[in-house]
Amino acid sequence: MSALREYAGPVLLALLLHAAIAAALVRGWQPDTDDMPRLVQPRIIEASILVMDKPAPRPPLPSARPDPVPPPVEREPEPVKPEPKPEPPPRPDPEIERRAQEEAARQKRLRELAEQSTVQAFESEAADLAEATADAQTMTYMDAINRAIRAQWSRPPSARNDMKARFQVDLVPSGELLGVMLLDTSGNPAFDRSAEIAIRKASPFEVPPDHDVFEANFRRFTLLFSPQDLLR
Amino acid sequence: MKGLIKAIAIGLTLAAALGARAIEIVITEGWDSPTKIAVVPFGGPPLRDQPGPVAPLDLAGIVSFDLVRSGQFDALPSDNMLSLPTVAEEVYFRDWRILGMDYVVIGGAEVLPDARIAVTYRLFEVASEREIISTTWTAPGEQLRDVAHWIADEVYEEITGVRGAFATKIVYVLVQNPNAPDATYELTVADVDGERERVVYRSSEPILSPSWAPDGKRLAYVSFETGRSTIVVQDLATGARRRVAEYPGINGAPVFSPDGTQLAMALSRDGNSEIYIKDLETDVLRRITRRPSAIDTEPGWGPEGKSLIFTSDRAGQPQIYRIDLATSLPDRLTFQGDYNARARLLPDGRHLVYVHRSNGVYHIAWQDLERDVVRVLTETSLDESPSLAPNGMMMIYATQLRGRGILAVVSVDSRVKYNLPSGLGDVREPAWSPFMTVDAQTLASRAVTAR
Numbered sequence: 001m002s003a004l005r006e007y008a009g010p011v012l013l014a015l016l017l018h019a020a021i022a023a024a025l026v027r028g029w030q031p032d033t034d035d036m037p038r039l040v041q042p043r044i045i046e047a048s049i050l051v052m053d054k055p056a057p058r059p060p061l062p063s064a065r066p067d068p069v070p071p072p073v074e075r076e077p078e079p080v081k082p083e084p085k086p087e088p089p090p091r092p093d094p095e096i097e098r099r100a101q102e103e104a105a106r107q108k109r110l111r112e113l114a115e116q117s118t119v120q121a122f123e124s125e126a127a128d129l130a131e132a133t134a135d136a137q138t139m140t141y142m143d144a145i146n147r148a149i150r151a152q153w154s155r156p157p158s159a160r161n162d163m164k165a166r167f168q169v170d171l172v173p174s175g176e177l178l179g180v181m182l183l184d185t186s187g188n189p190a191f192d193r194s195a196e197i198a199i200r201k202a203s204p205f206e207v208p209p210d211h212d213v214f215e216a217n218f219r220r221f222t223l224l225f226s227p228q229d230l231l232r
Numbered sequence: 233m234k235g236l237i238k239a240i241a242i243g244l245t246l247a248a249a250l251g252a253r254a255i256e257i258v259i260t261e262g263w264d265s266p267t268k269i270a271v272v273p274f275g276g277p278p279l280r281d282q283p284g285p286v287a288p289l290d291l292a293g294i295v296s297f298d299l300v301r302s303g304q305f306d307a308l309p310s311d312n313m314l315s316l317p318t319v320a321e322e323v324y325f326r327d328w329r330i331l332g333m334d335y336v337v338i339g340g341a342e343v344l345p346d347a348r349i350a351v352t353y354r355l356f357e358v359a360s361e362r363e364i365i366s367t368t369w370t371a372p373g374e375q376l377r378d379v380a381h382w383i384a385d386e387v388y389e390e391i392t393g394v395r396g397a398f399a400t401k402i403v404y405v406l407v408q409n410p411n412a413p414d415a416t417y418e419l420t421v422a423d424v425d426g427e428r429e430r431v432v433y434r435s436s437e438p439i440l441s442p443s444w445a446p447d448g449k450r451l452a453y454v455s456f457e458t459g460r461s462t463i464v465v466q467d468l469a470t471g472a473r474r475r476v477a478e479y480p481g482i483n484g485a486p487v488f489s490p491d492g493t494q495l496a497m498a499l500s501r502d503g504n505s506e507i508y509i510k511d512l513e514t515d516v517l518r519r520i521t522r523r524p525s526a527i528d529t530e531p532g533w534g535p536e537g538k539s540l541i542f543t544s545d546r547a548g549q550p551q552i553y554r555i556d557l558a559t560s561l562p563d564r565l566t567f568q569g570d571y572n573a574r575a576r577l578l579p580d581g582r583h584l585v586y587v588h589r590s591n592g593v594y595h596i597a598w599q600d601l602e603r604d605v606v607r608v609l610t611e612t613s614l615d616e617s618p619s620l621a622p623n624g625m626m627m628i629y630a631t632q633l634r635g636r637g638i639l640a641v642v643s644v645d646s647r648v649k650y651n652l653p654s655g656l657g658d659v660r661e662p663a664w665s666p667f668m669t670v671d672a673q674t675l676a677s678r679a680v681t682a683r
Contacts, residue, residue, distance in 0.1 A: 138255065146257050153262035157304060157625060157645075158393030166256075190393030193357070197334060198262070200359035222256040229261045231645065 137208045138217050145205050153198035155227060156190040165192045165225045167199060173214055177203035183222065195225040267391055268334045270308040271296040275318030275340035279349060281376040291351065291380045295337065297425060298384035298398040301641070302625065303648025308333060320354055325361045333358050337387060348372050351379050355387055365390055368679045377427065382678070397621040400424050401665040402628060403442045403451060404639060406431075407658040419453060421468065424621075424664070426652050432468060442661060445488045448668045452476070452486040452495055463497055465512070476510060485530050489537045496520075496531035496540055505529045507542050507555075520555060521562070528553075530574050535581035541565065543573040552586055566599065568606050574617060578624040578644070585609070585618045585627055585644070596629050598644055609646045619664045620644075628652075628662045 166184040171177060180199050185192050207218045271292045278288035292310070299305035310316070314327040318340045328336050339353030354366040367386060369379045378399055385396030406418040419433040419442060433439065437456035444451060445465075452465045463477035463486045477483040481500035488495060495510045505527045507520040521528040526546035533540060534554065541554045552566040552575040566572040571589035578584070588597035588608065596610045596618045612631040620627050624644065631640050633651065637658035642649045652659075 142255060142257050146259060149257075149259055150261050151263050153259060154264050154267060155262045156392040156394070188393050190391060193391075195259075197357070197359045198259075217255045224256055224258045226258060226260055227262060 134210065134213045134216070137210060137213050141206060141208050141213075141218065145202070148202040148205060149198050149223070152201040153225070154194060155230065156188075156194050158188055159191050159194070159227060159230060161227055161230045163188060163191055163225075163227065165195045167195065167223045167225070168220065169199060169223055170220050171205060171207060171218055173207065173211070173219075175204040175207040177205075186225075191225075195223075198225075199223065266304055266306040268306050268308070268332055269296075269299060269337065269387075269391075270313060270328060270331065270333045270335070271299070271337040272313060272316050272318070272339075273310050274338075274351070274353070276342055279341055279343075279373065279376055281374050289376050289380070291341065291376065291383070292337070292339065294377065294380035294425075295353075295384045295387065298381060298396075299388060301425070301648070301650065302388065303643045303645075304388075304392060320356075320363065323356055325356075325358055328356075328358045335364075335387075335391060337383075339383070344370070349376065349379075351376075351383070353383050353387075355390060370679075377423065381423070394625060395623045395667070397623040397625070397664075397667065398424060400622060400668055401448065402619075402639075402662055403432075403444065403665070404630075404662040405439045405442065405660045407637070407660065410637075410658040419451070421451075432471070433466060433473070440661060441485050442663050443487050444663055444665045446490055446492045446666050448665045450488075450492075452488060454484050454486065463495070465495070476512065476515075487531055487533060489533055490535070491537060494537070496533060498529040498531065498542075507531045507540060509540075509557075520557070520560070532576050534577055535579070541575050541577060541584070543575065552584065565601060566606075572597070576618055576620050578620060579622065580624060583624070583644070585620060587616055587618065596627065596642065598646075607646065609642050609644065610640070610649070612640065615640075617661050617663075619662055621664050622667045626664075628664050630660050630662055 163186040164184065165182065165186040168179075168181045168183050169177070170179040170181075177200065180196055182192055182196070205218075208214050273290065273292045279291070280286055281289055296307040300307045308331060312331070314331065315322065315324065317323045317338050319338070323336060323338060334357070336356045336358060337353055338356075339351060341349055341351045343349055348370055349372070350368055350370045352366065352368040355364045356362065357364050365386065367383070369382060371379050381399035384398040388394070388396035388398070401421055402424055403419065403421050406420050408416045408418065415436070417435050417437065417439040418431045419439050420429055420431050422429040432451070433453075433455075435455060435457055437459075439456075440454040440461075442451050442453040449469060450465055450467050452463060455462050455464050457464075458478070460478075461483045462475050463483045464473050465476050465486075466473045476495060477486070477497055477499065479499050479501035482505055483497065483499055484505075485498045486495050487497070489509075493512055495512055497508055497510060498505050499508050500506070502519070503524055506522065507528050509518045509520060510516070511518075520531075520540060521542065521544070523544065523546050526544050528542055528544045528546070530543040531540050532542070538558065539554055539556050541552055543550050544553050545551075546553075547564070549570045550573045551564055552572050553562045553564050555562040565575075565584060566586070566588075569588050569590050571587075571594075573587045575584050575586035582601050584599040584601060586597055586599070588595050588606075590608070593613045594615050595608045595613070596615045597606055597608050599606045609627070610629070610631070612633075614632045616630050618627050618629045626641055626643050628639055628641050630637055632638070637660050639652040639659050639662050640649065641652065
């Protein structure tokens with residue numbers, strides 16, 4: 001009996017400790033969950049770097065990387081952020097000051113939440129975002145295709161600045177080349193051929209995984225070859 | 233600037249893309265690198281272009297070496313090829329794609345009953361798996377090297393859009409025992425790859441300034457065979473020589489007009505060096521420059537023979553001038569540096585190469601006359617006598633290597649430079665021939681079998 005009493009303290013302490021750890025664990029997971037979107041964001045940043053990569057003459061875009069999708073996400077949150085702000089005009093309600101304070105605190109928390117939660121921003125303007133994403137995706141992938149072809153395009157010595165050759169390109173959703181057709185010749189067969197070889201060597205292309213975006217812009221598009229960087 | 237253009241291009245395309253919903257990607261830049269080509273050893277019996285125990289000719293090797301020397305091609309060594317096809321059915325494009333080839337050339341030869349040799353080659357483009365051209369050349373055995381160069385010319389033109397100049401010649405002066413009392417001067421003609429050297433005139437007196445007639449069948453040069461300078465025109469086939477200028481004083485720097493009927497030259501018969509044009513049929517001499525106070529020399533012809541360029545020290549130091557033959561009005565072309573001489577115009581009439589001195593070193597410079605851009609092409613010193621290939625892509629010049637005169641070649645974009653192999657002696661005063669027409673008398677014939 002005395003032993004029980006003797007151990008009551010330590011047992012209680014142990015229980016308290018466990019409870020504390022459990023609580024800490026539970027609370028500890030929360031911030032982690034909050035951090036999740038932020039962990040995703042670095043990918044977005046990576047995608048931006050990819051765009052800055054431009055001068056590099058290499059086209060090395062690992063074809064199985066779905067990353068570039070997020071870039072719009074990064075750009076979007078900013079205009080979204082202020083959205084919740086206008087809502088809480090601090091109405092000077094003289095009736096109950098306490099409630100007003102509570103409301104202010106709630107709004108502050110909400111704002112913090114809104115700032116952190118990209119997901120919430122997504123929900124608020126889903127439609128606009130989808131469209132902007134499609135445009136941004138189109139731009140990103142156009143630029144990637146541009147770079148891939150540029151890196152393969154070796155112009156013949158008969159090429160001159162401002163020559164123009166236009167091709168129609170047909171792709172399948174995997175980005176593989178279905179066909180190349182010369183629409184407008186430059187008048188120089190060697191120049192035209194150099195461009196066609198560049199297209200073939202640059203394929204398969206990286207195309208948007210988004211079905212609609214692919215169908216709208218990448219199933220069939222045209223390529224205009226018009227050098228501006230030649231010596232003559 | 234480039235970045236701006238590109239930004240605008242991308243911006244415009246994007247606007248078009250987002251507006252019209254039909255995208256166009258505009259490519260304004262490239263990554264120019266040598267075209268990858270594999271010239272597979274040709275099939276057929278071993279062939280020799282001369283009697284005797286000589287090694288058989290490697291036609292594909294000659295074609296390959298020609299293309300590589302242009303600087304615009306990387307040729308795959310035959311040891312690295314996965315297969316050695318000689319007929320179209322044996323070409324597996326997958327293999328050549330793995331090897332990174334853009335083009336593949338295959339070919340074969342057979343000896344005809346009349347002892348002539350028929351050489352057929354095919355050019356394939358790997359990316360599209362297409363045959364681009366196929367031609368059969370028929371020629372006597374001693375012309376096999378020409379056939380190889382003709383093939384290289386065709387392949388080069390097909391891929392680059394520029395006429396090939398591999399089946400051309402160079403002439404130069406080879407000095408044996410230079411600086412010795414028994415020095416001899418040999419006017420030598422050879423293929424542009426240095427093969428088939430042939431001495432066409434030998435003298436114990438100096439030979440200078442050889443230049444080609446536009447048909448490639450005659451040479452004009454300065455000889456000192458009579459003890460003083462004399463301009464001689466020599467027929468290459470017959471060896472017949474004719475002295476066309478033996479005036480008192482200097483007779484120098486002869487250059488054929490583009491139609492081959494006139495010779496521009498520098499003569500000092502009227503006191504100091506002036507530019508003259510001599511009609512080779514009527515022997516009428518016409519004086520072009522009139523500057524008794526200045527030395528005018530080293531004439532060169534403009535396109536269609538309507539103008540002449542020349543070197544003059546009328547401004548105090550040698551500079552390049554151009555004179556319109558209709559109006560006789562001269563204008564100065566070079567302004568950079570205190571020594572610019574021995575100029576030659578490119579076939580486009582817009583670009584100029586000349587000897588340029590900067591910091592006391594003589595280089596070959598290239599100038600765009602329209603945009604007034606000057607670039608130095610060579611890194612060697614004591615460079616002299618630039619002479620252009622007829623397609624304007626390459627230039628041969630004389631330079632010094634360990635105190636000995638050698639010939640070097642540089643592309644006008646200065647991307648490729650190499651020295652021509654030479655035996656003993658000093659090599660000087662090179663001149664690149666015009667395009668050589670395939671002579672009907674040589675029995676060579678060409679048939680395009682597919683395109």
